[in-house]
Amino acid sequence: MFRAAVMDGFGKPIRIMDFEKPILERGSVWLQTVFSEVCGTDVHLYHGRLAGVPYPIIPGHINVGRVAELNGEVKDVDGNLLVPGDMVTFMDVHETCHNCWYCLVAKASTRCPSRKVYGITYGVQDGILGGWSEYIYLKPGVKIVKLPQRISPKAFIGAGCGLPTAFHAIEQANIRLGDTVVIQGSGPVGLNAAILAQLVGALKVIVVGGPQHRLSIAEDFGVDTVINIETVNHEERIRIVRELTAGRGADVVIEATGVPGAVPEGMSLTRDAGTYVVVGQYTDNGDVSLNPHMDINKKHLTVKGTWGIDLSHFYRSVKVMEKYSERFAWEKLISKHYSLSDINQALADVENQTVMKAVIDPYSV
Numbered sequence: 001m002f003r004a005a006v007m008d009g010f011g012k013p014i015r016i017m018d019f020e021k022p023i024l025e026r027g028s029v030w031l032q033t034v035f036s037e038v039c040g041t042d043v044h045l046y047h048g049r050l051a052g053v054p055y056p057i058i059p060g061h062i063n064v065g066r067v068a069e070l071n072g073e074v075k076d077v078d079g080n081l082l083v084p085g086d087m088v089t090f091m092d093v094h095e096t097c098h099n100c101w102y103c104l105v106a107k108a109s110t111r112c113p114s115r116k117v118y119g120i121t122y123g124v125q126d127g128i129l130g131g132w133s134e135y136i137y138l139k140p141g142v143k144i145v146k147l148p149q150r151i152s153p154k155a156f157i158g159a160g161c162g163l164p165t166a167f168h169a170i171e172q173a174n175i176r177l178g179d180t181v182v183i184q185g186s187g188p189v190g191l192n193a194a195i196l197a198q199l200v201g202a203l204k205v206i207v208v209g210g211p212q213h214r215l216s217i218a219e220d221f222g223v224d225t226v227i228n229i230e231t232v233n234h235e236e237r238i239r240i241v242r243e244l245t246a247g248r249g250a251d252v253v254i255e256a257t258g259v260p261g262a263v264p265e266g267m268s269l270t271r272d273a274g275t276y277v278v279v280g281q282y283t284d285n286g287d288v289s290l291n292p293h294m295d296i297n298k299k300h301l302t303v304k305g306t307w308g309i310d311l312s313h314f315y316r317s318v319k320v321m322e323k324y325s326e327r328f329a330w331e332k333l334i335s336k337h338y339s340l341s342d343i344n345q346a347l348a349d350v351e352n353q354t355v356m357k358a359v360i361d362p363y364s365v
């Protein structure tokens with residue numbers, strides 16, 4: 001027997017339940033959870049804001065754990081044979097078909113209708129497929145990545161799902177060596193985007209966000225300028241960014257706020273013929289008005305959206321972390337550790353933004 005946290009949906013408190021260890025299919029792995037996280041998506045899940053969620057579910061989509069047991073030969077993405085005791089992570093998205101129109105013609109597997117996500121679109125009835133649990137069942141074919149020695153489990157979960165999400169946005173942004181990049185938002189996605197923007201060659205990175213403690217982390221991560229939205233108003237924010245870019249605006253702006261009103265402002269922060277990437281509007285937070293002539297057409301603006309990740313973003317994120325683990329202290333993104341029985345508090349703290357990253361340690365009491 002072991003314990004897992006179950007979410008019934010639509011604002012019902014999370015329950016801790018006892019489960020029995022399942023029978024391991026050939027090619028599956030029984031993972032002992034080391035850390036999971038609470039991210040903004042889990043808050044959306046709690047409020048029933050995501051479509052196609054088969055409640056009750058065991059949340060927790062980005063996880064790190066130790067191989068407890070496996071059935072047969074199981075290899076990680078690099079072809080390493082896994083053995084009990086290995087510290088690993090795994091790609092939360094599973095069952096992408098690589099056989100449908102979106103996968104093969106559009107080459108946009110994040111829009112594959114078959115894809116399932118651990119902790120989100122797998123329900124309790126499908127198995128122990130979420131990380132708010134003492135153990136996680138890795139189905140045959142789940143993409144596992146052995147955690148490199150240089151990455152501590154704590155740093156890995158500090159980066160959390162914000163890193164691969166930001167990776168996808170940065171890939172879409174096509175930042176060029178010497179560009180000025182504005183990141184709107186200083187949550188986990190925004191701060192990871194600020195790290196990656198530097199790594200792909202941005203000369204100047206400006207983070208527009210808040211509160212101050214998040215902006216201080218941005219500065220620790222090497223961001224050149226931070227603008228606190230709590231003390232600097234809309235007009236001032238535009239004026240400051242223009243001043244830092246010879247009056248033009250930034251070459252690339254990445255939205256990572258979740259606030260619809262940030263979008264027209266982000267377009268204003270982008271230079272003519274620049275690129276604007278929207279990654280923060282993960283759920284439907286409402287409409288916003290913009291002027292298509294001024295904001296897009298005449299401005300010659302490229303606008304891109306990214307939603308979700310594929311294996312390339314996840315895998316490369318791990319490799320980037322391995323290389324830059326000393327330069328960027330990802331564990332700084334962690335505000336607090338919670339036990340399974342504190343999960344309702346963890347969700348509330350993430351929702352109220354009293355913490356940046358809430359880490360779940362299922363074995364702490």
Ligand SMILES: [Zn+2]
Pocket residue numbers: 096097098099100101102103104109112113114
């Ligand atoms: Zn497909």
Ligand SMILES: [Zn+2]
Pocket residue numbers: 039040041042061062161162
């Ligand atoms: Zn997440």
